[in-house]
Amino acid sequence: MGPTRVAVGQLTSTASMAHNLRQCQLLIKKAVQAGAKALFLPEASDYIALTGEESANLVKPIEKSEFVHGLQVAANNHKLPIHVGIHEPVEADSTKVKNTVIWIDEQGDIEHRYQKIHLFDVNIKGGPILTESKWVEKGMAIEPPFETSFGKVGSTICFDLRFPEISLNLRRQGAQIITYPSAFTVPTGLAHWATLLRARAIETQCYVIAAAQVGRHNEKRVSYGHSMIIDPWGQVLAELGGNKHDGEVNEPEITTAEIDLDFMEKVRSEMPLQRRTDVYPEV
Template sequence: MAIAAVGQLCSTASMSHNLALCQILVKKAVDAGAKALFLPEAADYIASSPAESVSLARPMETSPFVLGLRKAAKESALAINVGIHVPASEGKLSNRSCWINERGDIEAVYDKLHLFDYGALKESNSVEAGKSIVPPVDTVVGRVGLTICFDLRFPEIALALKRQNAQIITYPSAFTVPTGKAHWEVLLRSRAIETQAYVIAAAQVGFHNEKRRSYGHSMVVDPWGKVILDLPGEGTEPEIGIVDIDLDYREKVKSEMPLLRRTDVYPEV
């Protein structure tokens, strides 16, 4: 059994400010005895326009935000999963989930496959969609599959990660308030039930600027579909929740209810 921390914060357009918030969460996670800290999508910044978002993106290798978290991970012996932006081709950026191990090394990255084009938010205006599902990475808390936010609505990724024995699936997010109220919990529970994995969804919360507000409710769902963590949806201070990741319990759920797909009838996705 391993202790995991889930961080919730309200990122702004200032990377230095957001790094300071994340460093607070690192300290809280270490004090709680956690082996890994899960941070939200776009923890490095949330801009007020597509143009500003593209202008703020920095390569992983030189980003002060990423370098600061890598240093914190190494000094604290704490693995960190974090959502960031990196420059991509043709004046766009990639929305990336990054796994930093407890030695401060970047061990895996995943670029968001499904972009959020809903209402006034058109992610495709500034973001280049990813091109592949990344194999799960072996970590101090288990075998972790990386996804991001809007990917939550597409079970195919989670099922592909399940087939590669992902014990934990992450959904770092910045859900809007209307979609969060309607769909957040039911989608997270669905992904956990169908994969029989722990689902960890660190979330942005509150008003980032005059145009953008996030739902919060960072959540962890166990392999049976039970919500074992739900942080409040309001609040301006960065906070963490703590959960136990019990991989033996996951194996018990899997053995008691085998999910054997009829791939002779329908193709594997």
């Protein structure tokens, strides 16, 4: 298998799923024009609500979501697989939603799903106060990596980035690419985003693809941006920008890079990471 070009997309989702679908359709066209063989979109691409109550009112099952259906049609029309973060309802609790990521294959079929395990509860002095656990149901399982034409992909979402155990588990299960679709806040993004992404790539010797929300979504939420693709040596191969002006909705953008599994195998063979499980339990 030779190198494969993939695209990472960046947008400013709002509470309008119709608007967000149009933004994603624009990113799909850009990815096709760039020769990408897959497109990776951010966490919560379908919508970002002002409140938990608004989110619960907006959420729809996948089979009834015009946002998901629109992406399925586009994936099939362009023969472009799409990895995208969405919301799903919690049947047993109408006040909560699921924060998930799905893989839509080139036929438009949903072939993989992962529900966010680690939820973002934070109160940063002078910064954001967010309690995701109040309105999002936590996931309970690390999903095995799934096969694509360019390698085995392991899914995580945003705050999962801070917990290396999940990426190490995915690597042990055969992952060659690990994804972090995100909506990082500006203060935490400035402090930790690139450092954590590079660390996850280096310690797993995997490609890391991190599609990020960017800009002001509403009066309460601003996202950091800086979507990235990083190679197994920790080198940033592609990166988009961040906020342009506070209050401005940024133009949807993509950037691309090549996934080269031969290079990955070179890194792994030249610096094998063999954990001493006789000394400490494997995480």
